[in-house]
Amino acid sequence: MKVYTSSTTETRTRAERTKVGIADYAVVTGDDTLTTSGLGSCIGVALYDSRASVAGLAHAMLPYAEGDPNEAKYADTAVPSLLAEMADRGADPGRVRAKLAGGSTMFEFSSADGTIGERNVVAVREVLAREGVPIVAEDVGGEHGRSLELEATGTLHVRSAHVGKATL
Structure with a gap:
């Protein structure tokens, strides 16, 4: 974002923060950041290519789409979509690294396959x-919610x- 000062010729650039909602993902470049909050059993997937200064963040609710067209809602479809959008913005798929956060056990309910957080x-x-x-770092599991801020x-x-x- 360009910020204009009182002088008509002087400008400076200010980094923007992009909010990623539940069942959503976004990509930023340069000095911009991505944020999300309310990660309980949901999983936050932070992907980045530091050389290209491209980062993406997904806030997936459930593990597998099983035909649902809302790709950002599910871990198995959000990640490939996020990678494709990052490549469109200049990331090299061979340099992309991942950091994970979330996947907590927030409720007593679980199936034979584990809790939703574990399955995510x-x-x-x-x-x-x-x-x-x-995956180069993670902060997953436990019984607590998390908020994230990802830099490019x-x-x-x-x-x-x-x-x-914590900083990962």
């Missing part, structure tokens, strides 16, 4: 392996009311 983590790990994207450099700030702050 498994699904994201599977799709990242299939896409050839290495790949720095991921994780905040939790119960655990505090």
Whole structure:
């Protein structure tokens, strides 16, 4: 975003923050950042190519789409879509790295396959392996919610009311 000063010839650029909602994803470049909040059993997938200064963040609710057309809602479809959009913005798929956060056990309910949070983590790990994207850091599991801020450099700030702050 350009910010204009009182002088008509002087401008400076200010980084923008893009909010990623539940069942959503977004891509930024340069000095811009991505944020999301309310990650409980949902999984936050932070992808970045630091050399190209391109980053993407997905906030997936469930592990597998099973035919639902809302690709951002599911871990197995959000990741490939996010990677494609990042490539369109200049990222090299061979340089993309991943950081994960979320996948908490927020409710007592679970199936034979585990809780929704656990299944989200498994699904994201599977799709990242299939896409050839290495996971370099993660803050997953537990029983607490998280908020994230991702810089295009790949720095991921994780905040939790119960655990505090961490930088991945």
